[in-house]
Amino acid sequence: MRRKFLAARHDLAQRVNESSKSSGRTVFSIVNEALSAFLEAEESGRSLSSVMDEQKMIHSAKNSGMILVPEACWERLLESSHDCQAVYEGWRASGAVFGRYLRVSGLSEDPRKVEAALRTVAGGIPDITIQRDRLLFISPRLGERQTEAVAAFLEGVLAGLDLGVTGKEVSKGIVVIGLKR
Amino acid sequence: MPEKVEKKLVVVRSDILGQITEIARRENKTLFALVNEILQNALAANETGVTVGELADFYRCLKIAKDSGSLIVPSDLFISLMDRCDYNDNLKKEWYSAGQWYGKYLSAKFGEPIKVLPGLLPKILWHLSEVLIEVRDGTVAVSIIGPNSNPKLLELTGRYIEGLMHALGAKTLKDETIRGVESFVFQL
Numbered sequence: 001m002r003r004k005f006l007a008a009r010h011d012l013a014q015r016v017n018e019s020s021k022s023s024g025r026t027v028f029s030i031v032n033e034a035l036s037a038f039l040e041a042e043e044s045g046r047s048l049s050s051v052m053d054e055q056k057m058i059h060s061a062k063n064s065g066m067i068l069v070p071e072a073c074w075e076r077l078l079e080s081s082h083d084c085q086a087v088y089e090g091w092r093a094s095g096a097v098f099g100r101y102l103r104v105s106g107l108s109e110d111p112r113k114v115e116a117a118l119r120t121v122a123g124g125i126p127d128i129t130i131q132r133d134r135l136l137f138i139s140p141r142l143g144e145r146q147t148e149a150v151a152a153f154l155e156g157v158l159a160g161l162d163l164g165v166t167g168k169e170v171s172k173g174i175v176v177i178g179l180k181r
Numbered sequence: 182m183p184e185k186v187e188k189k190l191v192v193v194r195s196d197i198l199g200q201i202t203e204i205a206r207r208e209n210k211t212l213f214a215l216v217n218e219i220l221q222n223a224l225a226a227n228e229t230g231v232t233v234g235e236l237a238d239f240y241r242c243l244k245i246a247k248d249s250g251s252l253i254v255p256s257d258l259f260i261s262l263m264d265r266c267d268y269n270d271n272l273k274k275e276w277y278s279a280g281q282w283y284g285k286y287l288s289a290k291f292g293e294p295i296k297v298l299p300g301l302l303p304k305i306l307w308h309l310s311e312v313l314i315e316v317r318d319g320t321v322a323v324s325i326i327g328p329n330s331n332p333k334l335l336e337l338t339g340r341y342i343e344g345l346m347h348a349l350g351a352k353t354l355k356d357e358t359i360r361g362v363e364s365f366v367f368q369l
Contacts, residue, residue, distance in 0.1 A: 001194055001195070004192070004194075005190045006190065006191055006198060006212070006216060007213055007216070008188065008190075009186055010188055012217055012220045013220075014189070015220075019224065023232075028192050031193050031220070032197055033223075033232060034233050035219060037234055037236060038233075038238040039197065040237050041224065041360075048219065049225075052222065052226055054240060054243075055231070055239055056229075058239075058243060061253050066253050066254060066255055068246055068252070068253055068258075068305050069252060069259060069342070070251055070252075070279030071250045074252050076272075076275055077259070079265060087262065090258030093255075094258060120253075121253045130268075
């Protein structure tokens, strides 16, 4: 394997050196790993820092009691449930925990990060925008019941973030929630 | 006059350096600035207790799971819906076929899907305490361990694993369940 020299800021190279000593790895492997991870993120159209943020969000979801399940099985369970209100309540409660978790992990300061967090956990590859006075969620592939469930989850998240809700409009695939700051 | 930045040389793989140089040129940045940015991010990740390699791995696994139709849902709600619905063979069949679909997806995406399983499954089945996978002499041993997991959810996960392995052309040789642990041996 051919090797080459590369210049880096002295303080950063020093920290890499310390990290190599504490982890028992070579500086060569740590630097290559960092550069490769960057290349991989670039290839998928992401930045390394957004991948790091996403990992934090998934941890928040995991730590606030969420699990990853096959979508088809989830939909079947939702369809078989006759008590829609209980389902929506469950989503609202889960959203509140997730929102609170985002808050305590410092991810709620930047609305873009909250949008990214919601995009990560909400189903249906949604388009989510948080503006000053409203939250807009669009995911055309969601059915009516699933949209209602997402609306309840979003309401819960906003409550967890201590944001007031002034109103809510829900139609298939679209949720608009008015915000009071 | 700008402050002079102290530099230090580090050794890297030349093929990786070539690609990084190309990106720096494309983004109109100096190679020095881009490398510093990358190292800074890597060190920031390290401070949270993970390496960037693990991060990239995690991201890749999650992307595969989400692209193949997995959803993040509240576990309490999932379990209460599962308890309220008629917990029957249909639900198990659903999980089995979801696993089969995932197996087909992995086959289409990876040349040797069995090889990616040890890195992939523990990351997506995070409701379990441990997922152990050992590939040896034409067999694959999979153990899913969740002493604190809901027993029904553990059973459904087992069906998912079976569906996945069957879609990869494996046959079940052994399937044993002892409280909180389900162990399989598959013949490839």
